[in-house]
Amino acid sequence: MTTVKISLNSIDKVKNFVNTVSGFDTEFDLVSGRYVIDAKSIMGIFSLDLSKPINLTIHSSDQIHEILRELSPFIVMD
Numbered sequence: 001m002t003t004v005k006i007s008l009n010s011i012d013k014v015k016n017f018v019n020t021v022s023g024f025d026t027e028f029d030l031v032s033g034r035y036v037i038d039a040k041s042i043m044g045i046f047s048l049d050l051s052k053p054i055n056l057t058i059h060s061s062d063q064i065h066e067i068l069r070e071l072s073p074f075i076v077m078d
Contacts, residue, residue: 028057
């Protein structure tokens with residue numbers, strides 16, 4: 001399991017993010033405060049506060065390098 005911070009501050013970013021994570025056969029969770037949302041759910045994502053970075057938990061270890069490479073446009077560094 002790996003956790004990274006991502007930014008989804010536009011509608012286009014959200015659509016591209018959901019398309020990207022949907023291409024992987026693993027579970028992704030977005031954690032914002034006390035809310036945990038399935039990252040493949042576009043409606044769930046829009047229920048979060050997208051004005052600040054969100055934690056993404058990736059429940060995979062075998063494809064992690066490929067996943068992180070594909071998600072690099074969304075990852076923010078602290």
